[in-house]
Amino acid sequence: MVWTELTEGLGQALAALGLLTPERLALVELAIPRERAHGDWTTNLPMILAREVGRPPRALAADLAAAFPADPERFGPVEVAGPGFLNFRYSARFLAALPARILAADAAFGRSDRGRNLAVQVEYVSANPTGPLNVVNARAAAVGAALVRLLEATGHRATSEFYVNDAGGQVELLGESVAARFAERIGVPRAFPENGYQGEYLRDLAASLPEAEARAALGSPAAGAWFRTHALERLVEAQRRDLADYGATFDAFVRESSIHDSGAVQATLEELRAKGVIYEAEGAQWVQTTRFGDDKDRVVVRANGLPTYLLPDIAYHRDKRRRGVQVSIDLWGPDHHGHILPLKASLEALGLERGFLEVLIVQQVNLMSGGQLVKMSKRAGEFVTLRDLMDEVGPDCAKFFFLMRSANAHLDFDLDLAKRQNDENPAFYVQYAHARIASILRYARTRGLEPGDAGASGEWHDQELGLVRQLAAFPEVLRGAAAAREPHRLPAYLMETAATFHRFYHECRVVSEDVPLSQRRLQLSEAARIVIRNGLALMGVSSPERMERGVEVEP
RNA sequence: GCGCCCGUAGCUCAAUUGGAUAGAGCGUUAGCCUCCGGAGCUAAAGGUUACAGGUUCGAUUCCUGUCGGGCGCACCA
Numbered sequence: 001m002v003w004t005e006l007t008e009g010l011g012q013a014l015a016a017l018g019l020l021t022p023e024r025l026a027l028v029e030l031a032i033p034r035e036r037a038h039g040d041w042t043t044n045l046p047m048i049l050a051r052e053v054g055r056p057p058r059a060l061a062a063d064l065a066a067a068f069p070a071d072p073e074r075f076g077p078v079e080v081a082g083p084g085f086l087n088f089r090y091s092a093r094f095l096a097a098l099p100a101r102i103l104a105a106d107a108a109f110g111r112s113d114r115g116r117n118l119a120v121q122v123e124y125v126s127a128n129p130t131g132p133l134n135v136v137n138a139r140a141a142a143v144g145a146a147l148v149r150l151l152e153a154t155g156h157r158a159t160s161e162f163y164v165n166d167a168g169g170q171v172e173l174l175g176e177s178v179a180a181r182f183a184e185r186i187g188v189p190r191a192f193p194e195n196g197y198q199g200e201y202l203r204d205l206a207a208s209l210p211e212a213e214a215r216a217a218l219g220s221p222a223a224g225a226w227f228r229t230h231a232l233e234r235l236v237e238a239q240r241r242d243l244a245d246y247g248a249t250f251d252a253f254v255r256e257s258s259i260h261d262s263g264a265v266q267a268t269l270e271e272l273r274a275k276g277v278i279y280e281a282e283g284a285q286w287v288q289t290t291r292f293g294d295d296k297d298r299v300v301v302r303a304n305g306l307p308t309y310l311l312p313d314i315a316y317h318r319d320k321r322r323r324g325v326q327v328s329i330d331l332w333g334p335d336h337h338g339h340i341l342p343l344k345a346s347l348e349a350l351g352l353e354r355g356f357l358e359v360l361i362v363q364q365v366n367l368m369s370g371g372q373l374v375k376m377s378k379r380a381g382e383f384v385t386l387r388d389l390m391d392e393v394g395p396d397c398a399k400f401f402f403l404m405r406s407a408n409a410h411l412d413f414d415l416d417l418a419k420r421q422n423d424e425n426p427a428f429y430v431q432y433a434h435a436r437i438a439s440i441l442r443y444a445r446t447r448g449l450e451p452g453d454a455g456a457s458g459e460w461h462d463q464e465l466g467l468v469r470q471l472a473a474f475p476e477v478l479r480g481a482a483a484a485r486e487p488h489r490l491p492a493y494l495m496e497t498a499a500t501f502h503r504f505y506h507e508c509r510v511v512s513e514d515v516p517l518s519q520r521r522l523q524l525s526e527a528a529r530i531v532i533r534n535g536l537a538l539m540g541v542s543s544p545e546r547m548e549r550g551v552e553v554e555p
Numbered sequence: 556g557c558g559c560c561c562g563u564a565g566c567u568c569a570a571u572u573g574g575a576u577a578g579a580g581c582g583u584u585a586g587c588c589u590c591c592g593g594a595g596c597u598a599a600a601g602g603u604u605a606c607a608g609g610u611u612c613g614a615u616u617c618c619u620g621u622c623g624g625g626c627g628c629a630c631c632a
Contacts (some may be wrong), residue, residue: 033571085574304630338628411567488568492569
């Protein structure tokens with residue numbers, strides 16, 4: 001990987017000037033500049049070191065540039081620019097050889113080991129098991145699944161988990177709601193609980209229960225538990241299936257009840273107590289999170305002896321750490337951000353590393369149709385589900401739209417636009433480029449032409465070079481997106497790559513009478529196809545070989 | 556009242572953890588198919604990055620304050 005060679009080269013340059021220390025080497029930041037005129041890679045190292053070394057940035061930059069080891073296989077001469085940047089440019093030889101390397105690497109192109117095998121777990125969706133998944137869950141599923149793939153591709157040991165909140169008051173309410181629906185179905189009077197779950201799906205669920213058993217259970221004192229257990233089983237399975245169809249799979253579904261049953265909750269409390277951060281007040285047990293940055297201490301065991309939500313959550317994360325997870329990235333809904341500080345502080349109180357827990361808030365989604373907000377209310381049972389969304393706009397399109405935006409910004413999802421099967425829909429743009437390349441390769445094959453590097457040493461068109469440069473950035477884009485936990489950089493890069501390909505295609509005839517040139521351009525096109533396909537795969541979006549324009553349906 | 560997120564082109568959003576001349580899509584306007592897929596390409600127009608200060612070589616990014624939008628502020632989850 002180019003990044004490695006640049007870092008090593010800068011280390012050698014520092015050593016040549018007698019400036020090399022491990023601390024300074026760790027300061028090296030390499031980036032791909034926004035402006036093409038600033039080269040293919042750039043570093044601000046001279047400006048960062050200038051003060052410490054006591055030299056003007058530009059003079060330091062000039063010395064570093066001169067001391068940078070020549071590497072004609074990869075780079076041209078190093079340039080000093082602006083207030084003290086060092087800019088690197090790929091050599092012509094490197095660019096000419098890259099498409100062949102991409103074809104050889106194929107599905108592995110873009111992957112790296114920059115994650116150093118760190119064990120990272122992404123916990124996402126973790127919806128309450130009280131009903132179908134909604135559109136925020138759909139957004140979290142798209143982001144979470146993409147993040148897992150991105151981490152895996154960049155050399156992390158990535159795992160995924162879904163935490164099922166199957167303990168506590170709300171699932172009791174669920175059990176009562178289902179029992180009431182079942183009673184209603186068989187004509188037995190039974191009050192529907194106050195604030196119960198109103199959704200129509202519970203009527204369907206009640207109808208699917210084994211009737212004789214349910215009748216027997218209804219009369220017993222344990223009715224709530226029976227209906228709760230059966231409802232949970234069905235609802236969790238339905239969520240799992242919807243997510244799988246959507247392309248979001250999990251290494252494990254962990255149930256909160258299992259954390260209780262294993263004794264981990266009690267053990268966690270005792271461990272906290274041993275750390276001296278638990279005290280009793282007003283009949284309840286409190287954890288001193290204020291010692292670790294929280295605004296106030298938090299109750300972990302209520303006066304009635306039952307734990308609050310926080311304690312099992314601490315226990316769950318403690319359990320993750322004991323299972324070897326080094327970083328836990330949790331994707332939570334916008335209504336949970338008040339919980340971040342208490343949990344982080346609690347985990348620190350328990351002795352876990354400060355950076356163990358990272359929380360990404362997946363912000364709310366406003367569905368827009370006809371310029372109007374689509375109203376959703378879970379209480380009233382009126383909401384658009386993940387399943388609805390897949391049926392309406394298709395899984396590829398839904399995922400593309402969700403991944404285009406950064407997760408922690410509110411999102412207006414334009415259903416009308418997403419449904420449109422034409423050029424106004426940005427989701428098709430990248431897929432179209434892929435299908436177009438596939439088509440070109442098919443056409444070339446009918447003329448007996450295959451990708452090859454016969455013409456690599458010839459004169460290259462600017463658009464060809466521009467495309468190679470764009471493709472060369474792919475590994476670094478993946479690294480950056482994974483490191484920043486920002487999958488949305490992926491579609492942005494792919495849209496740019498597709499545009500770069502289209503420009504190349506417009507200016508450069510691929511299949512022509514010139515056989516070596518045709519082979520070279522076919523190879524370049526195939527390389528672009530591979531990059532687009534690899535990128536879309538990380539997003540969980542398909543890469544069609546062909547696309548049919550959808551039939552326009554007049555409203 | 557306190558905390559968190561957000562405020563960037565007419566609309567929806569980017570901007571590579573503080574980098575160089577703030578970019579895309581949609582919409583608008585004007586062009587480009589005897590030729591490998593026109594779901595494409597080219598060009599134009601569109602900005603005091605909500606506002607006021609501060610930090611420094613350099614701020615959309617970090618800090619303080621103000622205004623506006625959203626979400627939290629439980630011995631619910």
